[in-house]
Amino acid sequence: MTVVVDVETTGLEVKDRICALALVMDDEVHYELIHPGKKIPPEASAIHHITNEMIQEASLFGTSESYELIRSLNSAENTLISHNAPFDLAMLQKEGITWQGAVIDTLKCSKALMDDLDGYGLQFLRYELRLYRQEKDFFEPYGVTPSAHHALSDALHSRMVYEYLLDLASHERLVELSQARLLLSRLPFGKYAKKRIETIAMKDSAYLKWMLDSVMDMDEDLRYSIEYYLRD
Incomplete structure (x- = not known):
């Protein structure tokens, strides 16, 4: 049921x-x-x-x-x-x-x-x-x-x-x-909202690193996705 x-x-x-x-x-x-x-x-x-x-x-x-x-x-x-x-x-x-x-x-x-x-x-x-x-x-x-x-x-x-x-x-x-851990393709909020995380990681990785350090209650899938694209 x-x-x-x-x-x-x-x-x-x-x-x-x-x-x-x-x-x-x-x-x-x-x-x-x-x-x-x-x-x-x-x-x-x-x-x-x-x-x-x-x-x-x-x-x-x-x-x-x-x-x-x-x-x-x-x-x-x-x-x-x-x-x-x-x-x-x-x-x-x-x-x-x-x-x-x-x-x-x-x-x-x-x-x-x-x-x-x-x-x-x-x-x-x-x-x-x-x-x-x-x-x-x-x-x-x-x-x-x-x-x-x-x-x-x-x-x-x-x-x-x-x-x-x-x-x-x-x-x-x-x-x-x-x-499962979900690999998100787009950023849901912030100045790059709806933009592809992979593209942001190449153009403005500092912003994503700032998000990881500053957004304490970040969704675990979003944190995983940002860390994933920053590693590539």
């Missing part, structure tokens, strides 16, 4: 926790607000529109339906799918869930299989891949209205991206790509 997961959180720091979780299984969906054990700051609410009043009566993760459901699904036979899987897996890890099955990161797979796009965020792919043309029929059976940064809506869009990727690679290949 495939299990698509998406979480909304109180922020992006080590101290932050899940405040909503959605799961999309083969033929059913689950969504639940979670009490994170701390206040949701306004900058987080401004993104996902979950307020402290909304989670006041919600369960803590450890006593939630979500916890029991994901525990029941957490086996080697099931594959977890997520757009930016390391983030969702890390948030689940904070709540005592270490995923036992295979993982497909639709963000990483999109970068690997479609390296000429201008972006890879979930909402960007929604429009770039024209998923919006099918989303009404896709969402309607679940009674969900597409809405960015709503966990269930995002999980359904991640499922749509996964199904799109299956036209480019097999399920097994997507699992492999999600585990």
Whole structure:
């Protein structure tokens, strides 16, 4: 079985926790607000529109339906799918869930299989891949209205991206790509955004070296790619 997961959180720091979780299984969906054990700051609410009043009566993760459901699904036979899987897996890890099955990161797979796009965020792919043309029929059976940064809506869009990727690679290949180091061809940000890293390495290697030294939270695939092209 495939299990698509998406979480909304109180922020992006080590101290932050899940405040909503959605799961999309083969033929059913689950969504639940979670009490994170701390206040949701306004900058987080401004993104996902979950307020402290909304989670006041919600369960803590450890006593939630979500916890029991994901525990029941957490086996080697099931594959977890997520757009930016390391983030969702890390948030689940904070709540005592270490995923036992295979993982497909639709963000990483999109970068690997479609390296000429201008972006890879979930909402960007929604429009770039024209998923919006099918989303009404896709969402309607679940009674969900597409809405960015709503966990269930995002999980359904991640499922749509996964199904799109299956036209480019097999399920097994997507699992492999999600585990492998990814050699990126283009720089995603900075003054050379969208330019080929190999070309930048030849013309302005100092800039790439500066990035390695200065961007502490750099994506591991981007760091690997820069180091790769600087060695050549």
